[in-house]
Amino acid sequence: MKKKINIQSCLYGITFFFITLSGFAQMPIFKRYYISDIPGLGWLADFYITHLMHYMFAGIFMGLVVYSISNFIVLKTGFIQLTRDMIIKIVIFSGLILTGSLMVIKNFSGTPFSNGMVIALDILHILFCMALLFFGVYQLIKRKKELLSG
Template identity: 45%
Template sequence: MKANEDQSGPNRKTLMWYLYLISMVLLAFTGFGQMPIYKRYYISDIPGLAWSADFYTTHLIHYIFSALFLGIAAYVVFDHLLLKKKRFALTLSGFIRSAIIAGLVATGLLLVIYNFSGVAFPMWAAATLLVAHMTLAMALIAAGFIALIGRKPWVRAIN
């Protein structure tokens, strides 16, 4: 290994990891907030969370953290391909989470396109996309918790 080679393992709690966590938490919160539940279930009554009942605000925050998340994802994937692929490989848990994230990105981007003026999807297509996006989000949360509890890392070192 060269002296100047990146020594950090992708499982370390780096700045990227914290940004990923923050973006995931806010994406999940604002994503579920697209359903009319926060006002009904008093979440928006919690001091400091009144904004959570404003669908346009949660929509904007969802977009902002989607951009942050896409930036992180692109960085992590290319960092892996360029620098770490010879030393680290995805675990099964990492593979499942990556596949779910790929699905979330694909459905999310299609929903962004759907929101543009002049674009119309048939009802079945919009409903399918929205349900798929929500289901994948729940699957990612579940996979994240399973990984946390079972201490399943994203990658493992190649011997």
């Protein structure tokens, strides 16, 4: 049982890493800041490759989230209780999934989204991503403090 939970956490970790990396690669920054010049990282400057990667990891992420929710509803495992931190995470994940899904639909030919909505989706998606990163840092600091205080 313990090993299975670790595999799930590991999958979440790998997915977060690549989804964030490929997400940031959608902005023209990796070439500008020499990151794609590092041997083996040239692909970070290819917008089409990182776009496909972002989609693939988004799919894995959604699969993981649905698996976690199903587990919680059916087996009452996974989340022990809905803490404040857990609720914040759920709100951020929901925001990322909702805005991301709408952006995926937007990328099909002939989508009816207004330009204002497209801009709002772009900004909201980045804001949810930043919120998740800041919240992750906050949780790390909090955990470290708890460990230090014994």
